[in-house]
Amino acid sequence: MSTLQISLAIVGGLVLAGVVAYNAWVTRRSAPRTVREQPGPESKTAAARDDGVPTRSDAAPISPSDLGERIEPGFHDGVTEGPQTFSHSLSPVTLTHTVPPPEKRSGLDALIDVIAPLQLEAEVSGEALLAALPRSRRVGSKPFAVEGQREEGGEWDSPRPGQRYRALQVGVQLANRAGALNDIEFSEFVVKAQAFADAVGAAPEFPDMLAEVARARELDAFASGHDAQLGFTLRARRAAWSPGYVSQNAARFGFIAGVLPGRMVLPGSPGQAPVLSLTFDSQAAMAEDPEQSALRDVVLSLEVTHVPRSEQPFVRLRQTAAALAEAMDGVVTDDAGQLLSADTMDRIGADLETLYDALDHHDLSAGSVQARRLFS
Incomplete structure (x- = not known):
């Protein structure tokens, strides 16, 4: 075999190896991210640098309040009765009138x-x-x-x-x-x-x-005119997520499994409704091998009228969405895929304060028994 033939064979082998390696890299990159083993105490710092999720040496769930200074939404004087301003200002995000199963509550009230x-x-x-x-x-x-x-x-x-x-x-x-x-x-x-x-x-x-x-x-x-559910969509930047990967990251921020497949909730104070809910495709959650299911987006939701203002639910929604997006290499968007800017978030927070004021004025404060019965 001549020197030229040997050289061509070597070059061909290198090209073939490169193609195989590239295909393997593309396959691995496109596969959904799966559950990771929890790092030991000696590797927690490296793990935090690797996936962007802050960790604690005591392995306790990380709450949004641990992520830095709280951002307080603005307050307005007076009460706005109509839904027009509120509905218009919240148009970049999911705003729906959902009908969950009615809760069985005692306590008749002449107001409702x-x-x-x-x-x-x-x-x-x-x-x-x-x-x-x-x-x-x-x-x-x-x-x-x-x-x-x-x-x-x-x-x-x-x-x-x-x-x-x-x-x-x-x-x-x-x-x-x-x-x-x-x-x-x-x-x-x-x-x-x-x-x-x-x-x-x-x-x-x-x-x-x-x-x-x-x-x-x-x-x-x-x-x-005063009923709303607020939702932010978290979309994957590159690799998709498996249900286990989403659940693992959400659990680190305090979420627990809900009753329905593909639903997790962030518990509120005792006797109160969950502060936030996180939902994704229920079919993926119930798949025979969920780790092979690919999720491109999940939804973080706030049932506005069911959560007391004292819980600062919108602040927590905003911080949790940002933290999860960073941890899972995602972005926060509206339901149409448009990125939500800080200015848009601020306007939503201000409109929510106006809504809370109107509910308070009518003795139907968000999170109260009366409000939860009426908005169900």
Whole structure:
């Protein structure tokens, strides 16, 4: 074999090796990022430099408040009643009227409920009330509730065994995300309440239907203009993410698994709704081998009316989105893929403060029992 042939063979071999190496690099780069083993104490500093995620030697979850100085959203004086400014200013981000399963809550409130007193001839036991309750606790699309005033203490609560009650009241919610209470639903409420009253030997006193239906429409109009879910989309810059990779990074910032596949939540204070939720493709989460599923984006959401302003939910949403984007090599965008600037974030924060003020002014503060019932 001549020197030329040997040289060509070597060059060809090098070219072939280069092509194989390049294809392997492209394949590895395009594969979804998967769960990584947690580094040991001796390698935590290097790990933080490698993936951009701050770590702690005690392995505790990292909260957004650990990432630096909080950014306080602006406050406005006065109250803006209409939804126009709020809806327009939040147009760069996801703003939807979602309908989650209604929560079962006790505590009738004249602000958001039609209430009909039931006059008792004698005290009645909790067992008798429970036996007489209607099979369905709904009137159309609205929750129906019964409360009794306890003999001892005089508190109002849902009927319980072992208690005796000296007064009763029944109620139906005026409005929720399904709309306002209408004439048909009010009539159904009267029928259901009368049947319960007959079963326990009570005499109901119903309010005027036209007045209550008008009040329901007014409340529904207010709720429709002040209900919002705020969402930021995190998109991968280069390599896609596996569900495990997303879950691992989110867990480091305090998120825990939700009830539904592909959903994680950031818990709030005891008794409160989650502050934030993180969702991704449920089919990918339920795949036989989730680590082979490729996610190009996930959504961080805030149920605005369900989280108290004191939790600083938008500040935490903003900081968490930025921190996760840095940790997973992603960007923060609206639902159309447009990058969200700092100025846009500031405007959203200011509009949210106006919304919170309006809710406070109507005794429907975000995160309150009344607000969570109305906006459900």
